[in-house]
Amino acid sequence: MKTVLLLRHAKSSWSNPSLADINRPLNKRGKRDAPRIGEFLYQQDLIPDTILCSPALRARKTAKAIAEESGYPGEIEIYDDFYPGDPDSFIEVLSTLPDRIASALIVAHNPGLEEFLYTLSGESARMPTSALAEISLAIETWSEIDDDFEGKLINLWRVKELG
Secondary structure, rough: OEEEEEOOOOOEEOOOOOOOHHHHEEEEEHHHHHHHHHHHHHOOOOOOOOOEEEHHHHHHHHHHHHHHHHOOOEEEEEEEEHHHOHHHHHHHHHHOOOOOOEEEEEOOOOOOHHHHHHHHOOOOOOOOOEEEEEEOOOOOHHHHHOOOOOOOOEEEHHHHOOO
């Protein structure tokens, strides 16, 4: 069994309209919510074996806060194809992961994450900023994952529901 965690980056700032989209930072709410998700991962014993992230600043800042708060010991891996990201780019990276990795967290963007959630589980769900989905995959090796594979959506948490 493998587990994929999908996380939409925390809320970003639009205060500087001249910034390129990829360079938008987190806003005040995003800076508050990202560590909460990391703490939640720790509390739920869902600390991933690897964190795979979009190169966008808001995604990298989200991933960093999550890693710090959850106690994640590894490096955050940045994948240019995760911006803006689509199911094919996520599958391509996941399919090459070493099999010793049991769980992977992808920090990226919509609409790609919602599309990937549907691709993996057959479930449609809204993923606002800081939403976290847990998907269980009945595979032994990451190379078995493809766009015809169907996993099971175990949980979908929205930061507002965490209390």
